[in-house]
Structures are given as C-alpha cells and as structure tokens.
Amino acid sequence: MQKLDLPSPRGELVTTSRTRIAGPVSPGWAEGTLTRASELEALAELALAKDHVPDCESLKRAMDRHITAAREAAEAAGERNAVRRVLGGDGHLLERATSNLDAAEAQLLDLAPVSYLLGQMPSLLSHVRCHLVADDPRRQAFERVARKVGIVDPEHPLVPAGAEPTRQDREDAVNAQRDTIVAATRAASSAALREQVRLRSFRLVIAITTLAMTLLALGVALTGFVSPTLIPLCFAPEEAGQAQVVCPTAQSEAFPTDRSTEATQDIDDFTLHTATPWDLTVVLLVGLTAAAVAAATAIRGIRGSSERHGIPVAMALLKLPTGAITAFLGLLLMRGQFVPGLSALDTSAQILAWAIIFGYAQQLFTRLIDKQGHTVLDSVRGADNAQRPAQP
Secondary structure: OEEEEEEOOOOOEEEEEEOOOOOOOOOHHHHHHHHHHHHHHHHHHHHHOOOOOOOHHHHHHHHHHHHHHHHHHHHHHHHOOHHHHHHHOOHHHHHHHHHHHHHHHHHHHHHOOHHHHHHHHHHHHHHHHHHOOOOOHHHHHHHHHHHHOOOOOOOOOOOOOOOOOOHHHHHHHHHHOHHHHHHHHHHHHHHHHHHHHHHHHHHHHHHHHHHHHHHHHHHHHHHHHHOOOOOOOOEOOEEOOEEOOEOOOOEOOOEEOOOHHHHHHHHHHHHHHHOOOOHHHHHHHHHHHHHHHHHHHHHHHOOOOOOOOOHHHHHHHHHHHHHHHHHHHHHHHHHOOOOOOOOOOOOHHHHHHHHHHHHHOOHHHHHHHHHHHHHHHHOOOOOOOOOOOOOO
C-alpha cells in the first residue's frame, strides 16, 4: 500500500491510499483499461476535494462501480490464455471495459470542478468531432459552447482580437452548459464504441470465411488421398498418334491412339495408374505459396492503424486458402476444356506453373474484400484517418 499526497483544486494536499496499478496483463487493451481506471479514480478523489454539486458522493459511488467493472473485465481478459482468446474472443470483455470507462468519465465531468471541465474542453471538442458527424445536433450544441469560451478554429475566428472572453466568463458558460457538454461527450464515446464493434464484426466475418476456405482446401486434399482418380487433374496431350497422361506429380509413357474407342479406354487405364494421392495436395500447396507471395506484396499498400482488431492481418490470411482453392479450380476448368487452346498441358511442370498463376490470381477476388476492409477502417474517424473531411 502506498500513500500519495495529491493537490486539490484549492491548493491544499489530500492524502489518499492507493495500491499499485494492477498488471501487466494481456491483451494490450486490458493494460490501457487498468491505467485509465486508476487515472479516473485519482481525478474523482481530486474532484471530491471541492464539493460543488449536492450529489457528489452518489456520483463518486457510481464511478467506483463502473471503474470496478472495467477493471474486472481487464483482469478477466488477462487470465484467459491465448488459445481461449483466439477461439472464444474477448470482444465482450473489451466492450464491457470500454463502456464502463466511458460512463465513469462522463460522471467525472458531472463531478469535476468547472476549472477542470474548462481545461478539458479542447480535448473533448476533438473527441466529439472525431466520432460525431457534422450535422449531429449534439455536436452542433457542443461547438456552440466551445465558441462561447473562445475555442475556435484558427482559420475561422468568431471573436475579434482583444475581445476574448475572460476566465470567469468562460467558467460561467461551461458551468451553465455542463449537461450539454456531458451529453455530447457520452454520445461521442458511444459512437466510438459502435465503430469498434463494426470493426470486430467485420473481422469475425473474415475469420469465419478464412476458416471455411481452409476446411474446404483440407477436404480437397483429403479427397485426393482417399481417391486419386475421383477428381484427377491429369491431361492427355496427343501428338503424331501418340498420347501421354500427364499429372501434377507424375506422367505415363506414350501410348498409341489410332483407334478412338481403345484410346479412351487406354487413357482411363493410364490415368488410373499415373494419378497419385499427392496430386491435389501439391497443387493446393503451390497455389497457397503463390497466394502467400501475393499477400506479402500487398503489405506495401497497408497503412498503419491504431485499431486493435488486426483487420489487415486477417485479410492477408484469407488470401492463403483462397489461393489454394483458385489453383485447384483453375486447373479443373482447364481440364474440362473451359479455356480454349489450354486443354492439354504437356508436362507436370506446366501444370504446376499454371497452379502458380491461378493461385496468384486470387487477387482478383480478394481485392474486393481488401477494398471493403479499407472502407471499414476509414469509417473509424480517428487521428489515423488521413481522409477525414475538413471541419466547417
């Protein structure tokens, strides 16, 4: 237990007992929650040193309940192992911690002295503008209060030089509009939380799609092991009355095709003996490798983001099983003579080369998902949003 002497708004020292900040914990958002919880507790104790509202004790008790709930959520997340976090997720704990901290911060604004509230006005204005649209009535009301206390854009001054309001005028204006300030701040915090929920929902869709594509690729590979000739990716090029069965991992000896009926039977027999259980697996691995190269190349277009859900990583991981499936389907279409002039490949190396092309071609499909992912990230109006519209 450590005793701290904290200065009150009146200038005297207030002695309080406080244990050290809990942690370290994982994931990272839990660390931020514990830090913010301790900070709000200290600010609430300072606010109590100057009793300016009749119900300050009830507000302080409500803040304690919210801070305790946020701290419990962070500690619960820290007790979960990495496997449980990946499988079960910790979104509900994050939402519980964030919403309770937001509620505690709003109650602190109700509890705090007017001098503290006036000092926080620039930060609160930035927070409101980040997460509320320009035509939101709550944001417009907050901006009117900000203009009254002289917080305006330098490009659009609303008061002439030398006619700025006095300190007392600013405090009176803030104190008179305290409810408006608290309501707009709470609305901005709720909007920020909803933006994070949308990010988490989009990441969940990407994760489920990646899992489904991975299971599909594993199913195709297992089918090749159980029955190599059920979906053979073999070709039979003919030249000068001779044919040869070519598969991804093996090829047969040449055989005559003078009589068409016998040639058909011969092709089936040679395919049966040439196809191996590793054909589909090799094609899938080659397509996955090509998709990995495409994902690595796409890193150059990824810009850093402060969001904690790892959406760029999730979109990159989706490319891997998608490349494996597109390589398999592309060769299947070629074997079915869907592409004129490319119905008969001559060697195993050509088959694998086309698997590389089809695996890399997954970019044609996943680029739409990449575009949607960037759109979702841009919808989070934060400091890392380079395309945020100019303020009026």
